[in-house]
Amino acid sequence: MNHFPEAWGRPRNDVYGPYDHSYLQTSVPKTHTQSPAVTGTSVVGVKFNGGVVLATDNLASYGSLARFTDVKRLRVFNESAVIGFSGDVSDMQYIDRLLNSIDIRENYSGNGNTLNAKNLHTYLSKVLYKRRSEFNPLWNHILVAGFDGDGKPFLSSADLLGTTFSAPHLATGFGAHLAVPILRRLFPEDEVPIENITKEQAVDALKQCMKVLFYRDARSLDKYSIAVITKDGVDLKQDEKLEGQSWAFAESIKGYGTQTV
Numbered sequence: 001m002n003h004f005p006e007a008w009g010r011p012r013n014d015v016y017g018p019y020d021h022s023y024l025q026t027s028v029p030k031t032h033t034q035s036p037a038v039t040g041t042s043v044v045g046v047k048f049n050g051g052v053v054l055a056t057d058n059l060a061s062y063g064s065l066a067r068f069t070d071v072k073r074l075r076v077f078n079e080s081a082v083i084g085f086s087g088d089v090s091d092m093q094y095i096d097r098l099l100n101s102i103d104i105r106e107n108y109s110g111n112g113n114t115l116n117a118k119n120l121h122t123y124l125s126k127v128l129y130k131r132r133s134e135f136n137p138l139w140n141h142i143l144v145a146g147f148d149g150d151g152k153p154f155l156s157s158a159d160l161l162g163t164t165f166s167a168p169h170l171a172t173g174f175g176a177h178l179a180v181p182i183l184r185r186l187f188p189e190d191e192v193p194i195e196n197i198t199k200e201q202a203v204d205a206l207k208q209c210m211k212v213l214f215y216r217d218a219r220s221l222d223k224y225s226i227a228v229i230t231k232d233g234v235d236l237k238q239d240e241k242l243e244g245q246s247w248a249f250a251e252s253i254k255g256y257g258t259q260t261v
Contacts, residue, residue: 036088036139038062040073041177041219043084043143045193045210047153047168048202051230053205054082059221060089072227076234081117081146082227086172088139117146117154129162141172146229176216179209184199
C-alpha cells in the first residue's frame with residue numbers, strides 16, 4: 001500500500017496500475033446539504049398552567065464527536081415565543097436568519113399586530129414543507145412554544161418533511177423515546193390536565209428529562225438551556241448545569257470487563 005496520506009487505502013499504482021476514477025463521475029446534482037455534518041440532539045417541551053417550558057442541551061456534535069459545547073439551540077422570537085432546534089446546525093442558522101428578517105419586518109410594520117407562537121409555527125412548517133418539496137430539505141426538527149391567538153399555551157412541532165404535531169408534552173430526537181415516557185408518567189393527559197400542572201412541576205420534570213438524556217444519549221451534554229414562557233414574557237437561562245449528576249454509580253455495575261468481587 002502507498003504510505004502517502006492522499007493515497008491511503010488505495011492499491012499501489014506501480015503494482016496494480018493507475019487508479020480508475022471514472023466510477024466517481026456522475027451527472028446527478030450534488031447533495032451536500034442532505035448529509036448533516038454538525039447536529040444537535042433533543043428538544044423537550046411541556047405545557048403548564050399559564051405557559052410552556054422548553055429545554056435543550058448546548059452540544060453540537062460532529063458525527064460522534066462532541067465538538068461544540070456552547071451552541072444555544074433555543075431562539076426567542078419577539079419576547080413571546082421560543083423555537084427549539086434539533087438537527088443540522090447550519091440549517092438552524094439559516095432558519096434563524098429567516099426569523100431575524102421577520103422580526104425586523106414585524107417591528108417596522110406599525111400595524112399593531114404581532115405574530116404569536118401559532119402563527120410562527122404555521123410559517124415555519126410551510127418553509128420546511130416547501131424545502132422538502134424541492135428535494136432540498138432543512139434537516140431540522142423544531143418545537144415552537146408560546147401562546148396562540150386565544151392566549152392559551154401553545155406547543156407544537158414540525159419536522160424536515162413539514163409534518164406538524166401538537167401535544168401537552170413533546171420532544172425531538174432521542175427525547176421522543178426517553179423524555180416523553182417520563183412526562184407521560186408524571187403528567188398523564190387523562191388524569192392530570194394542564195390546569196393542574198404548576199410552573200415548578202414543569203421545570204423540575206424537564207430537569208429530570210435532561211438528566212436522563214445526559215446519561216442515555218451519547219450526543220447529549222450536562223450543560224443545557226431552559227426557557228419558561230408566560231404572559232409576562234420569556235425567562236431564558238442558557239448556561240444551566242445538571243445538579244447531582246455523577247458517573248460514580250458506574251463503579252458498582254457488575255458484568256463488564258475484568259472484575260474482582
